[in-house]
Amino acid sequence: MVKLKARQRLTRRPVTLAAIDGTGLSGPTPERLAKSGGDFVIGNDPQRSARVYTFRDGSLERLKDRGKLADKFSRGGGEVEPRYEALMKFRHHWRCAGMEPSYGNFDLNKVFASENSGFTGLAKTEAQAFHVGQYRSAVREIGLKSSFVVECVVCADDTLERAGVKLGYNNRNAAVAAATECIQRAADQLAELWGIKPRTGK
Numbered sequence: 001m002v003k004l005k006a007r008q009r010l011t012r013r014p015v016t017l018a019a020i021d022g023t024g025l026s027g028p029t030p031e032r033l034a035k036s037g038g039d040f041v042i043g044n045d046p047q048r049s050a051r052v053y054t055f056r057d058g059s060l061e062r063l064k065d066r067g068k069l070a071d072k073f074s075r076g077g078g079e080v081e082p083r084y085e086a087l088m089k090f091r092h093h094w095r096c097a098g099m100e101p102s103y104g105n106f107d108l109n110k111v112f113a114s115e116n117s118g119f120t121g122l123a124k125t126e127a128q129a130f131h132v133g134q135y136r137s138a139v140r141e142i143g144l145k146s147s148f149v150v151e152c153v154v155c156a157d158d159t160l161e162r163a164g165v166k167l168g169y170n171n172r173n174a175a176v177a178a179a180t181e182c183i184q185r186a187a188d189q190l191a192e193l194w195g196i197k198p199r200t201g202k
Contacts, residue, residue, distance in 0.1 A: 058157050059153045059154060059157045059158065059159065060084070060087055060091065060153070060154045063153075063160075063180075063183070064084050068180055068183075068184070069081065069083040069084045069087070069183075069184070069187060070083075071187075071188070080196070080197070082187070082188075082191035082196040082197040083184065083187035083188065083191060084187075085191070085196050086187050086188075086190035086191040086193075086194060086196055087150065087154050087186075087190070089190070089194060089196075090135075090138055090150060090154065090155075090190055091154050091155050092131075093131045093134040093135045093138065094135055094151065094155045096127070096128065096131035097123075097128060097131040097132040097134075097135045098123075098124075098128055098131075098132075099135065099151075099155070100155070137193070138190055138193065141189050141190065141193045142185075142186040142189045142190060145167070145182065146182050146183075146185060146186040146189075148166075149163045149167065149179050149182040149183060149186070150182070150183055150186050152166065153179060153183060154183070160175070160176045160179040160180055160183075161175050161176050161179070162175075163175075163179040163182075164176055164177070164178045164179040167179065167182075
C-alpha cells in the first residue's frame, strides 16, 4: 500500500471548451451550436485573430428573420425597419431600467428580498431613472396587455405560443397569432412614439 506524503498537492486539470477548427482557441460548445439551429454568423476579431460567433436565435431576431416584423421604408439613403428598431429600443430601456430579474444570493432568514432582486421602485442612478421614464411611457402608450406580451417574447425570450397561452388561448395557432398581432401593434405604436416612423392620422 502506497502512502501519500502529507504535503503532497493534488493538481486539477483545467476545464476548457473544445477548440474550434484547430485554431487552439475555445469557441461555443457543440450543444450551444445545436441549440441555435444554425442561426449564427461567424466573423473575425482582427486583434485576437479569432473567430467571433454572433448568435441570432433570440425571439426578436427570429421574428425579424421570419418576416413577422416586415415594415420597411427608406430614409436618409438607407432602409429602416421601424418595428424591429422600436422593439430593440424597448428591450434596451427595459434592461437598463433594472426590470430584468436577477438571481443573487437568497437569505431565507430575511423577510424582504435583497437589493439584487431587480427593480425595487426607485432608480439607483440618473441614467437608470431616464430608462425607467422611457420604459413607463412606452407601457402607457401600448397598454398593459401588449407590454406583457412584448416583455415575455422580446425581453424574456419566451416563445409566441407560451405568451399566447398566458393571454388565455389554448389552441397553439390561435395563441401564436394573438401574440404576433399584439407585438406588431405594439411595435407600430412604439415606432411612432419614439419618432422612428411618422405618426399616422387617428
